[in-house]
Amino acid sequence: MSAPGSARPGDLAARQAELVAALVAGGPLPPGFDPGPVDAARRALLRKRAGDVARHWPLLAAGLGPDWPATFARWAAGRPTNGSLRDGWDLARDLRARGELPPLGAEELAVREAGARYAGSGAPRPRRLPALRRVGGAVAVQLAGRVRLLRPARR
Template identity: 50%
Template sequence: MRALVAGAAVPTGFDARAVAATQTALLRKRAEDVARTWPRLAASAGPGQWARVFSAWAAGRAPQGSLRDGWDFARADPPRDAAARRELALRELLWAYDGETAPRPRRGPAARLHAGELLLRWRGRALTYRP
């Protein structure tokens, strides 16, 4: 299993080509899962590029779930697209994530200014205000 998802060596007796094909398929599926959770981040990679870009980053990293994988990717390669940056800012408003433990919902009201837009968290929801 570690050879398939975490970059470990292929165990003796296994067909390396079959393992590589399975790795590729699992990375593609993982990229699709992350794209459903982070649609703007995936779109920021460019048309038809998300699976390739994400798979290159994810190869050798154990999966942590689509929310956390997308967040780690966005922190490692900050999005240049405004919509993807806003998506990340909204996640950071609603969720607490330290990069080590699983993200958890934040509690209580909060406000952030992002690119001239006021982001508010109230009762677990994100509200936005553009002056």
């Protein structure tokens, strides 16, 4: 029998999962939690995640300049992370689809897509055959495992 006020292990795990969902995946705030500290923690985790993605996608982040943190936070809010590499790749593709991908980000995306296959799920896999990718005017080629940017994006 549980002591009064203590949670059973299954209840605790469920409440922890609800809290994690509220912090990183846009889930609703679980009952009994103060929204202020949870929101502050959520924003801090988004900033940390943006920094991690910027380390994997430095040209994308540099191309967005001072708009990087806000752009990333808008895109990532409500999305659980798939890891920094995949999050950056998904963001770059989303920005490209909306016509908002900066030239530096286009170059970085072209190079990544020439060197690896990524279907939006699962880990990117190195390409074995030659590949040519065009993104926003940037052209990258992969041949014999080496990737080169042949033409930069239009500025």
